[in-house]
Amino acid sequence: MSAIESSAGFPVLTALVLLPVAAALALQLAPTDRWASRLALGAMVAELIIAIGVLLGFRPELAQTQFAERVEWIPTVGAVYHVGVDGLSVLFVPLTALVAILALVSSWRAVRFHPRGFLASLLLLEATAVGIFVSLDLLLFFLFWEAMLVPTYALIRIWGVGPERQVAAGKYAMYMLVGSAPMLVAIALLGINAGNAAMGGYTFDLPTLLSTPVPLALQAIVFFAFAFSFAVKSPLFPFHSWLPGALLEGPAGVAIFLVGLKLGIYGFLRFAIPLAPDAAREWGWIIAALGVVSLLYGGLVALTQPNLRRLLAFAALAHVGLATLGVFSLDQRGMQGALLLMVNVAISATGLALLAGALHARFGTTELTAFGGLARYAPRLTAAFLVFGLAGIGLPGTSGFPAELLVFIGAFRSLPWLAVIALLGTVLGAAYFLAYFMRAFLGPASSDAVRAVRDLQPREAAAAAVLAIAILAIGAFPGPLVDMTDTSMRALVQRVADGTAGAR
Amino acid sequence: METAVPLVAVAVPLAGAAAITLARGAPRLRDALSVGTAGLQLLVLLTLAPAIFAGGTLEVTLLPFLPQVAIAFRVDALGYLFATTASFLWLLTATYALGYMRAMGENHLARFHVFVALALASTTAVAFSANLVTMYLFYEALTLATYPLVTHHGDAAAATAGRRYLAYHFGTSIAFFLPAIILTYLLAGTFDFMPGGVFPAGAAALPQVVAYVLFLAGIAKAAMVPFHSWLPSAMVAPTPVSALLHAVAVVNAGVFCVLRVMLDVYGQARLAELHLGVGTAVVASLTILLASFYALRMDQLKAVLAYSTIAQLSYMILGVALLVPSGTIGGIVHLAIHSFAKITLFFAVGALLVVSGRTRVSELGGLGPRWPWIMGPFAIGALGIVGIPPTGGFITKWYLVVGSIQAGQLAVFGVLLLSTLLTAFYYLRIVRAAFFSAPSGEKPPPAEHGPLVAEPGKLPLSMQVPLVIAAALSLAFGLYPAFLLHLAGLVAR
Numbered sequence: 001m002s003a004i005e006s007s008a009g010f011p012v013l014t015a016l017v018l019l020p021v022a023a024a025l026a027l028q029l030a031p032t033d034r035w036a037s038r039l040a041l042g043a044m045v046a047e048l049i050i051a052i053g054v055l056l057g058f059r060p061e062l063a064q065t066q067f068a069e070r071v072e073w074i075p076t077v078g079a080v081y082h083v084g085v086d087g088l089s090v091l092f093v094p095l096t097a098l099v100a101i102l103a104l105v106s107s108w109r110a111v112r113f114h115p116r117g118f119l120a121s122l123l124l125l126e127a128t129a130v131g132i133f134v135s136l137d138l139l140l141f142f143l144f145w146e147a148m149l150v151p152t153y154a155l156i157r158i159w160g161v162g163p164e165r166q167v168a169a170g171k172y173a174m175y176m177l178v179g180s181a182p183m184l185v186a187i188a189l190l191g192i193n194a195g196n197a198a199m200g201g202y203t204f205d206l207p208t209l210l211s212t213p214v215p216l217a218l219q220a221i222v223f224f225a226f227a228f229s230f231a232v233k234s235p236l237f238p239f240h241s242w243l244p245g246a247l248l249e250g251p252a253g254v255a256i257f258l259v260g261l262k263l264g265i266y267g268f269l270r271f272a273i274p275l276a277p278d279a280a281r282e283w284g285w286i287i288a289a290l291g292v293v294s295l296l297y298g299g300l301v302a303l304t305q306p307n308l309r310r311l312l313a314f315a316a317l318a319h320v321g322l323a324t325l326g327v328f329s330l331d332q333r334g335m336q337g338a339l340l341l342m343v344n345v346a347i348s349a350t351g352l353a354l355l356a357g358a359l360h361a362r363f364g365t366t367e368l369t370a371f372g373g374l375a376r377y378a379p380r381l382t383a384a385f386l387v388f389g390l391a392g393i394g395l396p397g398t399s400g401f402p403a404e405l406l407v408f409i410g411a412f413r414s415l416p417w418l419a420v421i422a423l424l425g426t427v428l429g430a431a432y433f434l435a436y437f438m439r440a441f442l443g444p445a446s447s448d449a450v451r452a453v454r455d456l457q458p459r460e461a462a463a464a465a466v467l468a469i470a471i472l473a474i475g476a477f478p479g480p481l482v483d484m485t486d487t488s489m490r491a492l493v494q495r496v497a498d499g500t501a502g503a504r
Numbered sequence: 505m506e507t508a509v510p511l512v513a514v515a516v517p518l519a520g521a522a523a524i525t526l527a528r529g530a531p532r533l534r535d536a537l538s539v540g541t542a543g544l545q546l547l548v549l550l551t552l553a554p555a556i557f558a559g560g561t562l563e564v565t566l567l568p569f570l571p572q573v574a575i576a577f578r579v580d581a582l583g584y585l586f587a588t589t590a591s592f593l594w595l596l597t598a599t600y601a602l603g604y605m606r607a608m609g610e611n612h613l614a615r616f617h618v619f620v621a622l623a624l625a626s627t628t629a630v631a632f633s634a635n636l637v638t639m640y641l642f643y644e645a646l647t648l649a650t651y652p653l654v655t656h657h658g659d660a661a662a663a664t665a666g667r668r669y670l671a672y673h674f675g676t677s678i679a680f681f682l683p684a685i686i687l688t689y690l691l692a693g694t695f696d697f698m699p700g701g702v703f704p705a706g707a708a709a710l711p712q713v714v715a716y717v718l719f720l721a722g723i724a725k726a727a728m729v730p731f732h733s734w735l736p737s738a739m740v741a742p743t744p745v746s747a748l749l750h751a752v753a754v755v756n757a758g759v760f761c762v763l764r765v766m767l768d769v770y771g772q773a774r775l776a777e778l779h780l781g782v783g784t785a786v787v788a789s790l791t792i793l794l795a796s797f798y799a800l801r802m803d804q805l806k807a808v809l810a811y812s813t814i815a816q817l818s819y820m821i822l823g824v825a826l827l828v829p830s831g832t833i834g835g836i837v838h839l840a841i842h843s844f845a846k847i848t849l850f851f852a853v854g855a856l857l858v859v860s861g862r863t864r865v866s867e868l869g870g871l872g873p874r875w876p877w878i879m880g881p882f883a884i885g886a887l888g889i890v891g892i893p894p895t896g897g898f899i900t901k902w903y904l905v906v907g908s909i910q911a912g913q914l915a916v917f918g919v920l921l922l923s924t925l926l927t928a929f930y931y932l933r934i935v936r937a938a939f940f941s942a943p944s945g946e947k948p949p950p951a952e953h954g955p956l957v958a959e960p961g962k963l964p965l966s967m968q969v970p971l972v973i974a975a976a977l978s979l980a981f982g983l984y985p986a987f988l989l990h991l992a993g994l995v996a997r
Contacts, residue, residue, distance in 0.1 A: 397641060401641070420683070426678050427675055438663070442655075443658070476567060476575075482570060
């Protein structure tokens with residue numbers, strides 16, 4: 001086993017993890033807060049450029065992981081430092097970098113209290129998220145997964161905008177800690193099983209674990225343990241109650257991260273399904289049903305929700321539900337649709353969260369009663385809101401449409417009854433968004449504050465424009481993104497069909 | 505045949521919308537652009553006529569979308585008939601709107617013209633769609649583009665109508681149309697339209713029937729019972745909007761989609777095999793009779809026209825559902841013939857509003873002799889809808905009646921007879937009120953929106969000319985229907 005296997009020669013994925021960390025440290029030394037902000041933005045932009053470079057260098061026709069690096073880490077417990085990307089993860093590295101930039105833009109110079117700590121937290125959040133997407137060793141993955149809690153907790157508790165932020169932060173931490181415990185057990189069980197099979201020490205290396213047969217009983221434990229952890233993180237009903245609080249009380253930047261990156265859905269695709277393929281085939285429909293319940297529940301609550309940020313939380317719940325249905329259709333198209341849906345959410349829901357932050361900054365609230373008739377006084381904001389929202393409800397022409405189309409093709413193929421019920425959820429989605437849009441943006445102005453509102457400023461408008469262009473571009477040309485995931489997804493479908501025995 | 509002309513036909517109104525947006529500060533330029541765009545699109549479409557009339561189809565792929573599906577256009581006789589009808593009537597309406605909107609003191613004219621152009625671009629694209637995904641894309645785009653037109657006045661009534669409009673269109677399209685498309689794909693392995701149908705010979709019957717029912721329910725723009733009530737409430741819009749969108753572009757797009765599904769997703773042979781022709785005929789007949797009875801009870805002129813439209817749309821579907829060539833031809837030519845007759849009626853109703861402020865049947869007394877150049881064309885349009893020779897409507901009726909006899913559907917024959925009587929009754933009631941009743945003495949009520957800018961008793965020329973042209977063409981189609989029948993024959997072949 002060589003010390004380093006890097007197909008690019010340069011350990012670019014490690015660099016992607018370390019760059020934000022380095023920037024978080026370096027900006028403490030910046031001469032002024034203004035320079036610290038610039039440094040953070042510079043690092044994030046550099047991160048995005050490198051991540052796009054990885055995306056361009058990625059060869060979708062190859063099944064194996066690319067840009068891989070593998071170093072012995074803690075030999076006594078069998079942990080290795082193993083990172084790499086494949087068709088499942090390659091899209092999420094640049095998306096994380098994009099979401100991070102939006103999170104920063106949303107609070108640009110708005111933070112007065114210890115701005116350097118705020119910037120460092122955002123950068124660390126970015127680093128851990130990238131780490132989660134590139135990890136190919138389960139302990140390493142778990143490390144990043146838990147590490148993410150720290151900056152998120154700090155951001156909500158210290159820099160939150162709501163009066164109940166301490167409660168919200170505590171609730172968030174509680175859910176995450178309890179949620180991840182079963183996953184640790186599952187990881188340990190898998191490592192022991194692989195160690196027994198190899199007659200050697202433990203291993204947590206994903207490729208090794210994938211090539212080890214796992215008895216069905218163990219698969220069941222592993223599957224449901226992972227599923228629980230990911231259902232809390234995603235979140236799925238009934239594990240969602242940390243999300244509205246975090247969105248309402250936390251800063252806009254955290255809201256953008258939480259609605260933009262669906263780590264739980266990624267976890268299903270990366271770990272839960274391939275590590276317990278027989279269990280996924282057997283019991284996947286249970287999680288899919290939970291997804292459909294989330295979709296309906298999220299849609300119904302969103303429909304009655306007068307606060308935009310709470311509405312976004314429940315819309316996120318609904319989107320996660322639909323993506324879960326796509327994932328557990330265990331169908332090539334359905335799972336590709338789920339991935340595309342996550343890309344769509346990362347763009348459209350973050351866009352809406354960005355605008356919610358902008359509205360909060362202007363009105364001091366996101367209650368519907370404060371708005372009404374915004375369209376005439378803030379046309380740029382209105383246009384952006386409409387485009388993001390229409391993408392969220394999957395209108396043709398936006399990136400949401402191919403995603404939903406593929407999810408439903410997969411779902412109708414393998415889980416037709418759930419798919420029929422899920423349709424109701426998409427109708428609810430259109431209803432809650434359009435109802436909110438009409439009441440907040442159309443009609444006559446409701447107050448002088450609305451008449452005096454500032455439209456999107458150049459910095460905000462630029463961010464919104466980038467997102468809107470991405471939505472329309474992906475809406476017109478979703479093919480390349482779908483192709484990017486094709487080979488990896490086919491391998492995953494094959495694995496579910498074969499079960500672990502076939503991988504022997 | 506591969507050609508980019510269909511793309512140009514869709515791009516012209518899009519470019520027009522952009523140009524009107526830029527010219528919004530200059531009213532004269534804006535108006536000229538709006539009429540000019542309509543004219544230009546019609547010219548572009550006319551260049552396609554020789555190939556289409558020779559029985560050809562034109563194809564162009566816009567962009568690859570997903571594996572196995574592209575955003576692509578394919579122009580055949582049915583799509584061409586629909587697109588050209590819409591384009592021609594857009595030219596008339598754009599001209600008519602210049603006088604109407606000024607006379608009624610309407611605001612937001614640039615927005616109005618921009619969204620009309622966007623609606624026409626979507627309509628044309630629906631007409632030219634080569635597969636279900638493309639059709640769905642532009643079907644939804646049409647809903648969005650027409651929403652600002654329905655809510656043009658921005659008052660409470662408009663907001664209510666707008667909400668209902670979106671709820672009906674998005675609700676049904678997401679809940680029924682999209683699943684029908686997905687189901688079709690799962691059964692047939694393709695989204696493409698193919699003359700004669702796409703389903704493999706041995707496909708199970710039940711899912712095909714389910715998909716068909718979903719298609720009918722999902723295409724609310726065709727205004728079939730029970731998804732029809734958005735149409736009367738959308739009448740709050742200014743009259744040119746009602747005329748163009750709710751007599752021509754939007755509702756015809758709905759009927760067109762239904763016909764496309766019947767002919768090129770299922771095929772008439774498959775419909776017969778699954779007994780879906782009869783089922784469709786029942787729903788269409790029900791719609792025709794219900795809407796006719798409603799129309800009888802309406803006093804608002806625009807409401808009468810709206811319910812009449814609902815009934816007439818189902819004539820087109822009924823014709824094709826008879827599954828015999830005569831019925832199919834009758835249904836398809838009615839798409840064009842009804843559009844011309846109905847737009848004549850809307851133009852006349854709008855003209856009456858401008859010159860007299862009257863909007864109700866009961867207020868029409870004495871207006872016929874006083875305004876012969878408004879009520880005369882109205883009478884021609886009404887005769888056309890009823891189907892009395894020598895108007896175009898008679899051609900439709902003839903083919904539908906022959907078709908119902910050929911198909912052995914005596915019940916349909918009865919429906920045609922009864923509904924013709926009802927239609928005659930509720931239209932001739934209006935004509936009689938206008939020409940043969942004593943003038944109602946009371947002062948006309950004020951117009952609902954905006955003051956009358958035109959001096960009373962004078963109809964702007966930009967309204968009078970389109971009105972007369974539309975009426976004249978309604979007559980002309982009855983006297984010289986050959987080219988319409990040729991196009992419809994190409995479809996029915």
